[in-house]
Each structure stands twice: as structure tokens, then as C-alpha cells.
Amino acid sequence: MSAIPLGHQLINLFAAVLLLLAFAMLSQRRVVSLVDLFAAQGLVLAMSTAVVAYTTNQPHLYESAALTLVLKVFVLPWLLYRLIRRLDVRWEFEGLINIPTTMLIGIVLVVLSFNLALPISELASTVTRSTLGIAIACVMLAFLMMITRRKALSQVIGFLAMENGLLFAATSATYGMPMVVELGIALDVLVGMLILGVFFFQIREQFDSLDLKHFEQLRDDE
Amino acid sequence: MTVASLLSQLLQVAIALALAPLLVGWVNQCRAWLQNKRPPPLLLPYRTIHKLFVKDAVIADNASPIFRLTPYIVFGAMCCAAAIVPSLATDLPFARAADAIALVGLFALARVFISLAAMDIGTSFGSLGARREMFVGFLAEPALLMVLFTASLISGSTSLPTIVDTLAHRELGIYPSLAFAGVAFTMVSLAENARIPVDNPATHLELTMIHEAMILEYSARHLALLEWASALKLFNYSCIGLALFFPFGIAEGTNWLAMLGAAPALILKLVIGGAALALIETLSAKMRIFRAPEFLGTAFLLAVLGMLVNLLLGS
Numbered sequence: 001m002s003a004i005p006l007g008h009q010l011i012n013l014f015a016a017v018l019l020l021l022a023f024a025m026l027s028q029r030r031v032v033s034l035v036d037l038f039a040a041q042g043l044v045l046a047m048s049t050a051v052v053a054y055t056t057n058q059p060h061l062y063e064s065a066a067l068t069l070v071l072k073v074f075v076l077p078w079l080l081y082r083l084i085r086r087l088d089v090r091w092e093f094e095g096l097i098n099i100p101t102t103m104l105i106g107i108v109l110v111v112l113s114f115n116l117a118l119p120i121s122e123l124a125s126t127v128t129r130s131t132l133g134i135a136i137a138c139v140m141l142a143f144l145m146m147i148t149r150r151k152a153l154s155q156v157i158g159f160l161a162m163e164n165g166l167l168f169a170a171t172s173a174t175y176g177m178p179m180v181v182e183l184g185i186a187l188d189v190l191v192g193m194l195i196l197g198v199f200f201f202q203i204r205e206q207f208d209s210l211d212l213k214h215f216e217q218l219r220d221d222e
Numbered sequence: 223m224t225v226a227s228l229l230s231q232l233l234q235v236a237i238a239l240a241l242a243p244l245l246v247g248w249v250n251q252c253r254a255w256l257q258n259k260r261p262p263p264l265l266l267p268y269r270t271i272h273k274l275f276v277k278d279a280v281i282a283d284n285a286s287p288i289f290r291l292t293p294y295i296v297f298g299a300m301c302c303a304a305a306i307v308p309s310l311a312t313d314l315p316f317a318r319a320a321d322a323i324a325l326v327g328l329f330a331l332a333r334v335f336i337s338l339a340a341m342d343i344g345t346s347f348g349s350l351g352a353r354r355e356m357f358v359g360f361l362a363e364p365a366l367l368m369v370l371f372t373a374s375l376i377s378g379s380t381s382l383p384t385i386v387d388t389l390a391h392r393e394l395g396i397y398p399s400l401a402f403a404g405v406a407f408t409m410v411s412l413a414e415n416a417r418i419p420v421d422n423p424a425t426h427l428e429l430t431m432i433h434e435a436m437i438l439e440y441s442a443r444h445l446a447l448l449e450w451a452s453a454l455k456l457f458n459y460s461c462i463g464l465a466l467f468f469p470f471g472i473a474e475g476t477n478w479l480a481m482l483g484a485a486p487a488l489i490l491k492l493v494i495g496g497a498a499l500a501l502i503e504t505l506s507a508k509m510r511i512f513r514a515p516e517f518l519g520t521a522f523l524l525a526v527l528g529m530l531v532n533l534l535l536g537s
Binding site: 023118 | 398
């Protein structure tokens with residue numbers, strides 16, 4: 001393991017931190033800390049994109065990093081904090097499965113996605129190829145979080161975290177997507193967040209709670 | 223095996239035996255400072271051990287031989303571990319006798335005997351402590367093994383001297399896998415050494431104690447040996463951590479000059495490590511016992527992640 005360039009080492013480090021943050025989100029009980037973790041994940045993602053841009057001389061990735069920084073570290077967390085304040089939610093854990101079990105399932109998912117990424121990254125020639133497995137793992141863990149959480153707000157944060165993982169996957173597999181696509185996704189996420197924010201109020205008005213299990217009562221024959 | 227290597231092996235064990243109570247004293251002193259209390263004297267653990275050695279031992283009537291033997295077995299296991307862990311030098315004759323897995327086994331042996339002895343007398347506190355100890359132990363052990371496996375993967379061997387040699391000579395760089403393993407190891411050591419998030423070493427409040435509950439029936443020289451053994455355990459864990467994650471300054475082979483340089487380096491690292499331990503203990507609150515699986519599960523998770531990341535990234 002001699003003489004790996006510093007840029008590459010930093011990318012690996014950021015990838016590892018992203019994975020760690022994904023697990024931290026999976027195990028987090030409080031929704032406010034969940035938003036903090038999401039913001040931290042956005043920051044790490046932006047930094048790693050910037051490092052990739054620097055090491056591979058791809059100026060368009062700087063724009064992507066800046067976009068990530070503004071959107072994922074400032075705008076979306078701010079929106080989420082505002083929502084939390086206005087909805088006045090401070091729940092303790094609301095998962096379907098207890099935390100240690102969720103973590104164990106998470107480890108299995110990580111092993112699965114590392115295995116999945118291994119043949120792909122052997123074919124690739126980018127400096128970031130080895131982080132593809134971590135990117136897939138992040139997406140899987142965000143999926144898991146969406147499945148195991150019962151409340152709407154945590155599910156939305158899981159969805160946003162999944163988008164983080166996908167962006168990281170794009171960076172590590174192909175040095176990012178074209179700017180148009182990236183801008184489109186960013187706008188989608190932002191608008192989706194705003195619409196979901198309105199939805200939360202509607203859901204709560206209807207059911208007095210953000211617990212999605214109440215949706216099971218929605219039937220035509222009532 | 224030459225006479226010189228044997229002598230340096232003896233020197234390492236002697237240093238471990240001599241420094242272990244000092245480390246405990248230092249941690250207690252740091253913790254008192256951080257909590258704005260008047261610190262106990264640095265040499266208090268020595269005085270306690272001395273006081274206990276000169277007293278007369280009292281043993282319950284229904285104690286079996288296991289109860290009498292346990293302090294010696296536990297102390298012996300910790301001495302063996304002190305000989306195996308490369309704290310001063312890497313190429314010592316005894317270190318070849320056992321690898322990382324055997325070292326974990328040695329700690330497990332001590333744990334089994336101390337739990338047996340705790341249940342031997344039949345008091346409720348003893349069996350309560352023993353059950354909790356086994357509960358914490360069976361969660362901490364896999365995590366510890368995973369941490370050692372991460373280091374083994376990097377060096378391609380489970381033999382501790384080889385691991386430390388490889389780690390000490392690698393190129394300076396960022397190793398995410400070792401960072402994960404380091405955090406996991408810290409969490410495991412806190413649990414294994416009956417430190418604050420899991421157990422409180424200073425408590426005599428029966429409902430929360432683990433280690434103290436097990437040695438409640440011991441007195442005099444038996445208690446002295448057990449206290450000394452738990453100090454040695456802390457020393458051993460600190461040395462494993464330092465050897466794995468900060469192996470700089472450790473002597474290779476049995477070069478006397480190198481060992482002379484390694485001893486101050488070790489002491490300096492232990493001083494910093496002890497202060498860090500006191501800081502962690504001051505900053506965290508004791509958990510409910512049923513939160514311990516989550517704490518140790520996180521340690522296990524981190525260790526496994528370290529191993530996986532090492533496999534994926536190769537660093």
C-alpha cells in the first residue's frame with residue numbers, strides 16, 4: 001500500500017466518513033440530530049466532490065460541489081429545521097425494528113453492495129473507482145432507513161440521504177453527471193422538499209400525527 | 223532464545239507490573255482535576271495494594287477452591303498478557319508463544335474465572351455482577367476480535383509483533399480502516415475495563431456496579447491481587463491500543479539502546495492516553511445496563527466497517 005497520492009487518500013477518507021454518517025443516521029433517535037447528520041453528510045459530499053475535481057482537473061465538478069454545499073448544507077437543512085419547528089415534532093425513536101437489529105441488517109447490506117461494486121470497479125479506470133461500493137452502500141442504507149422509519153419526516157430525510165448516495169455514486173463512477181442533469185436533480189429535490197413540507201401539514205391535519213401507518217385506514221369503502 | 227532476549231522480556235513484564243498501578247493513579251488524578259475535586263495522591267494504588275497485602279485474609283466458610291485460586295489465575299493471566307503485548311519491544315521470545323486471538327482468549331480465561339468465583343459464595347451481588355460481566359463480555363469480545371482482525375488484514379498476520387512491526391513501518395498516510403478500528407477499540411476498552419459509560423470503577427452503589435460486585439467477597443491479599451490484576455488489564459489494553467494505533471517509538475528486537483528509548487516513549491504515550499481516558503469518563507454519563515448492547519453493538523459495527531473498508535479501499 002505504498003505511495004497512494006494524497007488526493008486519493010482524502011477521497012477514501014471522505015467515502016469512509018460518508019458510510020459512517022449513513023450508519024449514524026440509521027441509528028439516530030432524535031429527528032433534529034438526524035437533520036444535523038444530513039447536513040454533515042452534505043458537507044462531506046461537497047468536500048469529496050471538490051477533492052475529486054482538484055485531483056482529476058474537472059472544473060465542472062467544482063460547480064457540482066458548490067451546488068451540493070448550498071443546497072444540502074444550507075437550504076435543505078434550513079427548510080427541515082423550519083418544518084420541525086413549525087410542526088413541533090421532537091419524537092424519540094419511531095422505527096419498526098430496534099436499532100441493533102437495524103445496524104446488523106445494515107452491515108449485511110454493506111457487504112452486499114461492496115460485493116456488487118467489486119466487478120464494476122475493476123473495469124473502471126477512474127481514481128474514485130474503489131469508492132463505488134461505499135456509494136452503493138450509502139444508497140442501500142438510506143433505503144433501509146426509509147423502510148424502517150414510520151414517521152413521514154424521517155422518511156423524507158432518508159430519501160434525501162439516498163439522493164446524496166446517488167450523487168456520490170455518480171461522482172465515483174463517471175466523475176459526475178452533466179451539469180444540466182445535476183441542476184435538474186437539485187431543483188427536483190428542492191421542489192420535492194417544499195411540496196412534502198406542505199404535505200406534512202395536510203397529513204397531520206387529517207390524522208393528527210405524522211405516523212404513516214395511519215395511511216392504512218384510507219379506504220374507499222368508508 | 224538468548225539470555226539478552228530473556229532479560230528484556232523480564233524487563234517488559236517488570237515494567238508492566240510496576241507501572242500498572244501508577245497508570246490507575248494517574249487516571250484517577252486526571253479525573254479528579256477535570257471534575258474540580260481535590261485529586262487523590264498519585265501513589266495511592268500502591269499504598270492500597272501494600273495495605274491489603276499486610277492484612278489478614280477472611281474467606282467465607284462455604285468458599286470452594288475456585289474462590290481461593292481465582293486471584294492467582296487472574297493475576298497470572300494478566301501477567302502473561304503483559305508479556306505477550308508488545309509494549310516496549312516487538313521481538314520478544316514470549317510474544318511468539320501466542321497471537322492476537324490467544325490474547326483475547328487469555329482475557330476471556332480471566333473473565334470466566336472471576337465470574338465463577340463471584341458466583342461461588344452464593345451471594346446475590348456476586349451472581350448479579352457475574353451475569354452482567356458475562357453479558358458485557360460476550361458483546362465486547364467479538365468487537366475486540368474484529369479490531370484485531372482489521373490490523374491483521376493490513377499486516378497479513380495475527381501475530382502481534384508482526385502486526386506492530388508492519389504498522390510502525392508503513393508510510394504515513396490516512397487509513398480510514400484504522401480510524402474505525404481505533405474508535406471501536408476505545409469503546410471496547412471502556413467496557414472491558416469497567417470504565418464509565420458501562421460501569422463505574424469508583425462506585426460502591428450496588429445496583430449499578432459490575433466489576434465491584436464480583437470482587438465484593440474478597441479481602442486482603444486476594445483483593446490486592448485482583449486490584450493489581452485489574453490495573454494490569456487497563457495497562458495491557460492501553461498498550462495494545464498504543465501498539466496498534468500509535469506504534470511509533472517502539473523498539474524492534476531486543477536492542478537495549480532501543481528499549482531505553484522506547485521506555486520514555488511508552489510512558490509519555492501512557493500519560494497522554496490516561497488523560498484522554500479521564501476526559502472520556504468525565505464527559506460521558508453512565509448508561510443503563512440495557513443500553514450496553516447498543517454501545518458495544520456500535521463498537522462491533524465500527525470494527526466490521528473498518529475491516530470492510532480495508533478490503534474495499536485497500537487502505
